Amino acid sequence: MIERSPVDTVKANFELFIIKNSLITTALKCEDENYFGITPVDDYGYLHLVSLKINQGKIITIHYDELLSNGKNKRTDIDYNREMLISRTSPSIAYQRYEEQLIKKQDYKKVDAVTGATYSLYRFRMAVAKALEKANGNKPTD
Numbered sequence: 175m176i177e178r179s180p181v182d183t184v185k186a187n188f189e190l191f192i193i194k195n196s197l198i199t200t201a202l203k204c205e206d207e208n209y210f211g212i213t214p215v216d217d218y219g220y221l222h223l224v225s226l227k228i229n230q231g232k233i234i235t236i237h238y239d240e241l242l243s244n245g246k247n248k249r250t251d252i253d254y255n256r257e258m259l260i261s262r263t264s265p266s267i268a269y270q271r272y273e274e275q276l277i278k279k280q281d282y283k284k285v286d287a288v289t290g291a292t293y294s295l296y297r298f299r300m301a302v303a304k305a306l307e308k309a310n311g312n313k314p315t316d
Contacts, residue, residue: 177217177293184296192283197303199283201228204309211305213297219243224301228309232280236273238298240265261290272298282306 192199206229213222220240227235240248248254248265255264268291275285282302287295
């Protein structure tokens, strides 16, 4: 849905998804541990995955990437990153900024879009939401 919809539609539907599923957006009530969040494959064949570590109700480390079934990922794909710089950013830049914002703000809804990587923001948020739900003992719907 993310790749096929205008950003405003994605934003509205994501907000409804959070409300409908009573999703948490922070790690405040989560157990200390490492967690993984994986979303379904998108229209381009990428899985969106995040690993994060929670300690005392805070996300202290995070790593996000998008991965093809052949193991190739966006973050370290030199050709893909070079091509995406046309939009003034690339996965290697945008994903790091999303991670840094989440560590600072501790709420994925407060992470702001990086120009040229707005759709990636919602894929990032979805992966983090799935990881936090595991940390909270729930399983979000797809």
